Amino acid sequence: MKTLKMKDWGLGLGKHVVIAGPCSVETEKQLDDLCNSFEREPQIGMFRGGVWKPRTRPGNFEGLGDTALPWLQEVRNRLKIPVCIEVANAAHVEAALKHQIDVLWIGARTTVNPFSVQEIADSLRGVDIPVMVKNPINPDLALWVGALERMHDAGLNKLAAIHRGFADPYDKIYRNKPNWNLAMQLKLELPDIEIINDPSHIGGKWEMIKDISQRALNFGMDGLMIETHPNPKEAWSDARQQVTPEQLLTILKEISFKEKIDLEAEIPSNLKEMRNAIDHIDQKLIDLLSDRFHVIDQVGAYKKAHQLAVYQGDRWKNVLQNRIDLGKQKDMSEKFMKSFLVAIHDESIKRQEKQMALEKEVAKTI
């Protein structure tokens, strides 16, 4: 899938794009206040504003709808930066295009539904407008990729992704758990796609925005979308997670934007040496793991011959505790050791189960 980077969208965007603006457009005064704060702030690359708000239950503020669109045009004219809004169906697209909105995004609640995504894609056929696709609410990489593919198949090539975290009812820290690994997998699957992080929806609290933003940049993400309101406490939606323009500028000052190491460019020799050392160590790790699985297979053969269960809880408990202790002595966290060992043990069980299944197959043929 060949797509254009944000800097090539023809909208004057830089390498790292900061998108700021309110969760919902509320009043002309709200936008006027924000424009006054954002004028002459070159770090703000794009203005966001929610116009149609998908709410969990009826009766909450669902956005101003079409009324807000001319106001956003005015913001664009004043700040001379592109304006983006969320669209969830073909009617939204039509209204947005009529009001020369520069960039559209598809929300998490829409990305989960391929019918809606396809409806939006079809309504954009033949239109040259950038579209950003938020991750679906559930941690389903294929749905996220699929939504981007639907846009691409409709002829759009100015595409980006927005990482807003994933619903996890067991998580007590985030509003939407980041699952950084999954976002990084999107990069592996679609290398051209840039990812904008949305720390407001991940944290759900304005105090968490700075740290989440920094982590996103540490992961090499390409921009930030931060909900900003002149008076967050009075906001008509998402009051808890919006920052004031002053807080936004402080956050932007305190975080550091990271550069990627270009694989094609000349890499300094000391970095090259360190990476060579890592390559070498990984080779040894793989050899050692392979040796371990070889012994696992021998244990499997023994179990098969003696009708023993594959999973041996007492032994596994001892192995796990002992290796965690050893790891801790070498400055490796319990959490890391546990997930590493569980992955190895899962594979051991799978291999031995396969050996047992083979026995059954053979028994069936006799």
Ligand SMILES: C=C(O[C@@H]1C=C(C(=O)O)C=C[C@H]1O)C(=O)O
């Ligand atoms: C290798 C065995 O089989 C399983 C795999 C283990 C491991 O990977 O260390 C430990 C216990 C068993 O659940 C065994 O029984 O010793």
